[in-house]
Amino acid sequence: MLGAAACAVLLLGTHIGRPAGALDAALTLTSSPTGELGVTPTGTVLAVHNLQPGAAPVRGSLVVHNQTGIPLDVRLRARPMSGDLDSGARLRITAGAASLFDATLAELRDGTRRVVVQPGRSRSLGIAVSLSPGDATSAQGRSDDVALELTSTPVTPSP
Amino acid sequence: MSLTRKILRSIVVLATVAACMGAGTYAAFSGSTANAGNGFSAGTVAIGDNDAGASVVSLAAAAPGQTSTGCIAVTYTGSLDAGVRLYAALSGTLGPYLTLTVTRGSDPSPTFASCAGFTADATNYVGLGAGVLYNGLLSAFPTTYAAGIVDPVTATPETWTTGELHVYRFSVTLVSDNQAQGRTGAAGFTWEARNL
Numbered sequence: 001m002l003g004a005a006a007c008a009v010l011l012l013g014t015h016i017g018r019p020a021g022a023l024d025a026a027l028t029l030t031s032s033p034t035g036e037l038g039v040t041p042t043g044t045v046l047a048v049h050n051l052q053p054g055a056a057p058v059r060g061s062l063v064v065h066n067q068t069g070i071p072l073d074v075r076l077r078a079r080p081m082s083g084d085l086d087s088g089a090r091l092r093i094t095a096g097a098a099s100l101f102d103a104t105l106a107e108l109r110d111g112t113r114r115v116v117v118q119p120g121r122s123r124s125l126g127i128a129v130s131l132s133p134g135d136a137t138s139a140q141g142r143s144d145d146v147a148l149e150l151t152s153t154p155v156t157p158s159p
Numbered sequence: 160m161s162l163t164r165k166i167l168r169s170i171v172v173l174a175t176v177a178a179c180m181g182a183g184t185y186a187a188f189s190g191s192t193a194n195a196g197n198g199f200s201a202g203t204v205a206i207g208d209n210d211a212g213a214s215v216v217s218l219a220a221a222a223p224g225q226t227s228t229g230c231i232a233v234t235y236t237g238s239l240d241a242g243v244r245l246y247a248a249l250s251g252t253l254g255p256y257l258t259l260t261v262t263r264g265s266d267p268s269p270t271f272a273s274c275a276g277f278t279a280d281a282t283n284y285v286g287l288g289a290g291v292l293y294n295g296l297l298s299a300f301p302t303t304y305a306a307g308i309v310d311p312v313t314a315t316p317e318t319w320t321t322g323e324l325h326v327y328r329f330s331v332t333l334v335s336d337n338q339a340q341g342r343t344g345a346a347g348f349t350w351e352a353r354n355l
Contacts, residue, residue: 032321032322034234035206035207035208035232035233036207036211038269038324042322043322067209067232067269068210068211068213068270068271069211069270069271069272119271154211
């Protein structure tokens with residue numbers, strides 16, 4: 001009796017966390033340099049094949065190098081291939097302690113807040129990807145390849 | 160195939176399809192499958208540099224023998240493999256009195272227009288020294304894509320791929336010629352990529 005109860009609890013626990021037959025979501029983030037900005041790594045920044053709703057974020061990083069001779073305001077924006085995870089995937093992008101972005105993949109199409117990179121210097125950007133806890137069905141089995149596009153403009157002095 | 164035969168075959172195919180559609184309409188059960196989300200995108204040819212609008216070399220009120228040297232990093236950001244040529248747009252009358260040397264190389268951490276980390280390519284592409292692509296008067300530099308310097312000038316031109324970066328060192332010197340006095344000139348350099 002006790003064994004049967006333990007087994008039932010175990011089975012229930014398994015099913016509450018992840019419905020039987022549920023398919024993971026997959027997301028690949030890539031980046032490439034511009035003339036003004038070098039980037040490391042080039043190509044795949046983060047490839048996640050087992051995104052599950054509510055699971056801990058998967059983390060990666062990207063180093064951006066200002067190759068010009070002037071300070072640059074740098075932003076990242078997403079260019080998803082399919083858009084299948086636009087509402088389900090959540091991204092948080094940081095530069096040190098500063099948060100540049102914390103919202104859905106769809107909103108990343110409009111870009112992050114700016115981060116200043118001095119000439120000849122690099123900044124490391126942290127990237128965390130997760131699935132919204134309430135998106136158990138709509139993101140199931142979906143995948144997307146997202147190009148993280150770097151844009152830069154000369155820093156404009158504050159008025 | 161003649162036109163007549165084409166039309167006949169089309170009719171046969173249509174008739175067959177119509178028969179199948181009819182069968183689907185009258186069936187009691189139906190099922191379907193779909194393959195959505197097929198993406199299509201065209202490749203790109205794109206190339207950029209790190210000058211942020213600034214000039215790589217400049218001479219102001221120069222004396223004979225005065226030299227200006229600077230380095231510029233050029234990055235290929237397109238998705239299609241490409242070949243690259245370098246050419247210039249020249250203006251003014253000082254070109255015949257300026258010598259120009261263009262050397263291709265690398266820099267692990269390029270910063271416009273510094274050449275502090277520049278290392279010339281080891282290859283002697285055109286017999287002028289390691290990495291040198293051009294050494295002559297500015298006025299004789301190619302001014303069209305057709306005549307442009309194929310990058311690099313070897314038996315097999317370089318195939319540029321996504322993320323590829325090369326650094327070019329430009330060095331301009333005012334020659335010692337009395338005729339150069341008071342003259343001015345300008346040059347804009349273009350790296351043009353075309354997919355292979």
